[in-house]
Amino acid sequence: MTTPEIRVQGLHKSFGDNHVLRGIDLEIAQGEVVCVIGPSGSGKSTLLRCVNLLEEPTEGQVFVGGTEVTDPDVDIDAVRRRIGMVFQQFNLFPHLSVTENLTLPQRRVLRRDKAAAERVAAENLARVGLAEKAGAYPSALSGGQQQRVAIARALAMGPEVMLFDEPTSALDPELVGDVLAVMRSLAREGMTMMVVTHEMSFAREVADRVVFMDGGVIVEQGRPEQVIGAPRHERTRHFLSRILDPAMAEVEEGVADQGGTG
Amino acid sequence: MADTDTGIQPKRTGLTRTQKRRLSRGAQYAVLAAAVIAFALTADWGRLQNQFAQPGIAKQLFPDLITVALKNTVLYTLSGFVVGLALGMVIALMRLSSVGPYRWLAGIYIEIFRGLPALLIFIFVGVGVPLAFPTVQYPGGTYGKVAVALGLVSAAYMAETIRAGIQAVPKGQMEAARSLGFSPARAMVSIILPQAFRIILPPLTNELVLLFKDSSLVLFLGVTLEQRELSKFGNDLASQTANSTPILVAGLCYLLITIPLSLVVRRMETKALREIR
Numbered sequence: 001m002t003t004p005e006i007r008v009q010g011l012h013k014s015f016g017d018n019h020v021l022r023g024i025d026l027e028i029a030q031g032e033v034v035c036v037i038g039p040s041g042s043g044k045s046t047l048l049r050c051v052n053l054l055e056e057p058t059e060g061q062v063f064v065g066g067t068e069v070t071d072p073d074v075d076i077d078a079v080r081r082r083i084g085m086v087f088q089q090f091n092l093f094p095h096l097s098v099t100e101n102l103t104l105p106q107r108r109v110l111r112r113d114k115a116a117a118e119r120v121a122a123e124n125l126a127r128v129g130l131a132e133k134a135g136a137y138p139s140a141l142s143g144g145q146q147q148r149v150a151i152a153r154a155l156a157m158g159p160e161v162m163l164f165d166e167p168t169s170a171l172d173p174e175l176v177g178d179v180l181a182v183m184r185s186l187a188r189e190g191m192t193m194m195v196v197t198h199e200m201s202f203a204r205e206v207a208d209r210v211v212f213m214d215g216g217v218i219v220e221q222g223r224p225e226q227v228i229g230a231p232r233h234e235r236t237r238h239f240l241s242r243i244l245d246p247a248m249a250e251v252e253e254g255v256a257d258q259g260g261t262g
Numbered sequence: 263m264a265d266t267d268t269g270i271q272p273k274r275t276g277l278t279r280t281q282k283r284r285l286s287r288g289a290q291y292a293v294l295a296a297a298v299i300a301f302a303l304t305a306d307w308g309r310l311q312n313q314f315a316q317p318g319i320a321k322q323l324f325p326d327l328i329t330v331a332l333k334n335t336v337l338y339t340l341s342g343f344v345v346g347l348a349l350g351m352v353i354a355l356m357r358l359s360s361v362g363p364y365r366w367l368a369g370i371y372i373e374i375f376r377g378l379p380a381l382l383i384f385i386f387v388g389v390g391v392p393l394a395f396p397t398v399q400y401p402g403g404t405y406g407k408v409a410v411a412l413g414l415v416s417a418a419y420m421a422e423t424i425r426a427g428i429q430a431v432p433k434g435q436m437e438a439a440r441s442l443g444f445s446p447a448r449a450m451v452s453i454i455l456p457q458a459f460r461i462i463l464p465p466l467t468n469e470l471v472l473l474f475k476d477s478s479l480v481l482f483l484g485v486t487l488e489q490r491e492l493s494k495f496g497n498d499l500a501s502q503t504a505n506s507t508p509i510l511v512a513g514l515c516y517l518l519i520t521i522p523l524s525l526v527v528r529r530m531e532t533k534a535l536r537e538i539r
Contacts, residue, residue: 052441081443091438095456108452109443150438157442 003066005030005161005192006051011060013046020046022216024060033193035203035224038213039239044196047213048165051194052083065160081109084154088166090146092138098125098149099134102156110157117156124152128182144175148182155186162186164195200244204228212236312505319507323499330488331495332515338477338491341405342412343470349413350420355450357425368421375418380411380476387411388483404489408480416473420466427462428454464534467527471520492516 006028013021020043028034036044049055051062053069053076062069069079093101102121106112112120125131128148138146147167154162164183168176180202187193187206197203203210203224210227212219214235220227231237242249277285356368375383387410391398400406431454439449459466478493485494496512 054437054441077440077443077445080441083441085438085441087434087438089432089434091432091434093435093438093453093457095460104452105439105442105444108448153442 004028004063005032005065006194007061007063008047008051009061009063011047011050011062012058013043013050013055014058020216021050021057024216024218026211026218028192028194030192031190032208033187033191033195033206034209034211035207036194036196036211036213037198037200037203037239037243038219042213043216044213045165048163048194048196051161051163052080052085054085077109081157082160084151084157084159084162086147086150086154086162086164086167088169090138090143090150090170092146092150092153094138096137097134098130098136098138098141101138101149102153105153106156120156121152124156125149127155127185128152129178142175143171144178147171147179151179151182151186161192161194164193164197166196166198168197168199198243200228200240212239214239314506314510316505316507319499319503319505320511322503323495323508323511327492327495327511327515331490331492331512334480334489335474335477335491335515336519337405338408338412338480339470339473341402341409342416342473342477345409345413346416346420346469346473347466349417350424353417353421354424354428357421358428372418372421375414376422380415381479381482383415384411384479384482387414404480404483404485407483408477411479412473412476415476416469419472420469423462423465423469424458427458430461431457461534464527464530467523467530471523471527474516474520474523 004027006026008024008026011021011024012019022043024043024047026034026047036047038044046055050057051064051069053062057070060070064079065082067079068074069076092098093104096104099118099121102124103114103117106117106120107114122131122134125134128151130145130148130152133141133145133149138149141149151162151167167183168179171179176199180199183193183195183202184206195203195207205224207224209221210224211221212227212231212233212235219235220231220233227236228240231240353368353371356364357372359365359368388407400410402409428450435453435457436449439453440446444452477491480489480491481494481497485491490498492512492515496508499508500506
């Protein structure tokens, strides 16, 4: 492994008094798939959003593909073209058809001509299994289909890295599988991926590494079978027991739920 | 407890709920019928017709009513709308700017021009400015003058409408555009504004209806015969003929435009509601 594709150094992020990230160091190698897990409010989404500077870090540095994203003089638009981002709420452009959702960014940002943009769009729609929806509008698609279009839209820009922010959390359970299948094939093709997720089976099967975050720090990380299968830390064990078998969780006194961020 | 009232509370009247409802509705219809009958009996119909609906005078109004008055009303309104939309767009973007002074200036503009009567602005633009700056010529003469006056008035309202429309577009749209590499300006033009305009199409059309009516303020600017719009035209002919028929006919011409526009707005609103679901 040479230079890491993503390098996060001493990252802090505060929203007012709320110190969300308290010193994160993380390296992700080229082609590596890293799943970030942890309770809500642990800062995992904020970490992801700091990588493409949707959130401005309070302190620390982020490098993507050797370029410092946090450098005040960097051309952030140029850096973001190399980073694909997939959101929990899909964020497709509702006034554009599926194909236009994929072609408009290519044409406006990458200055591709119409024919080239449409070719790339068709390729990527086929890649996520939605070639037949090319002319549809987002409102006519199911949540799972919208999310696959969102993935295709990011891929059409030819990114080196893909960031996924809880991509299946807003989906009906029966639609989760299609989205995960697309992500799995993407991982197999060697894409560098950073995935914030609650899908433990996906993390176990696809991730090269699982990072467990809690309270704004990385508590432990390692191979998925180790972090999910045999966690070393009490906090990790506690989180996993609740997420893997929510029905078995007991009412706690004064711990997670009353904290508000639990 | 629902059951207790049979035992404890005595019934005040012997009426059931259906009977009460019928009684109330019957009373309302009776009042309405009485008012209509009283008006029909007391009004002097012959005199009313003589004053408001003389076919001879109405016929005299044509063709100038359409070729001059209605045409000018439409021209004044549309040119004012275009100026107002362009200016309102700039002010809305200033209002949302990250540069403080731009926000303040836009805020001051909006407060001033929403707080002043439109008539005052017409007089200011039509009389005040030419007196203060004798060298200033409005492009297009009276048409330009009216476009500026109507534009200044409507820009303040449209700026607030456009700002609300931009803010109604979900934050995730801007984030998605930025993470695809759009610059803020390009994201605004390609992604945010097209959605914002879809949202504000009904209120903007409403603004157009208001402008149609405000264009009547041209009455207070000196205009030539050829520049008269509906209100001025109706007013002039009413005094010439000493009869109110021209006013009534001019009024009908306004309704001919404003009522269909309002129906279009209502249709757009129900359609938008259905899309949101």
